[in-house]
Amino acid sequence: MWYNDMRLDHFSYTDDRRFPLRWVWNMTFYKDGGPIFFYTGNEGDLDGFIAATGMIFDLAPNFNAAIIFAEHRFYGKTQPFGNASYANVGNMGYLTSEQALADFADLLWELKTPNNRYNFTFPASTPIISFGGSYGGMLSAWFRIKYPHLITGQVVFLSLI
Structure with a gap:
């Protein structure tokens, strides 16, 4: 799916530019009253993280959870300036964890x-548990701190190789 109306700069009152942010949802295990398990996208293509994050899919049936993955801006197919996303330092100024967290919150x-535009609305009371590993784990923890009104809790995991 694409959220086609993502703000480029969430913290400016004068910049109204928008870009499409890629995200995926899986409603296989969701039942009314269940939470959203939300994966805070890392520095890579969304498909790779979906394939490598089995924990969410293992836990979701036990909690009747919806699963949502969001791609981090400037990675994978989520390129705010298209092919010119990495063309100059001015564009790169929008590649921050603060902007990415605001994307996820939005x-x-x-x-x-x-x-909403997706013909499905989660109840306002739906708890959201964020998941992430490595940089995504930091995003998940920061997300809970920055947006406590949205995030009920987080799960941070590391891969030890």
């Missing part, structure tokens, strides 16, 4: 807004 807020 997407989740949209999914809890009645009559």
Whole structure:
């Protein structure tokens, strides 16, 4: 799926530019009253993280959870400036963890807004548990700190090789 109306700069009152952010949801295990398991996208293509994050899919049936993965801006297919995303330092100024967290918050807020563009609305009371590993784990922890009104808890995991 694409969230086609993501703000380029969430913290500016004068910059109204938008870009499409890629995200995936899996409603296989979701039942009313279940939480959202939200994966905070890392520095890579979304498909690789979906394939490598079995824990979410293992836990979701036990909690009747919806699963949502969001791609981090400037990675994978989520390129705010298309092929020119890495062309100059001015563009790269929008590649920050703060902007990425605001992207995630905006997407989740949209999914809890009645009559949203996706023809499905999660109840406002739906708990959200964020998941992430490595940099994504840091994003998950920061997400809980920065947006405690959205995130109920987080799971941070590491891969030891």
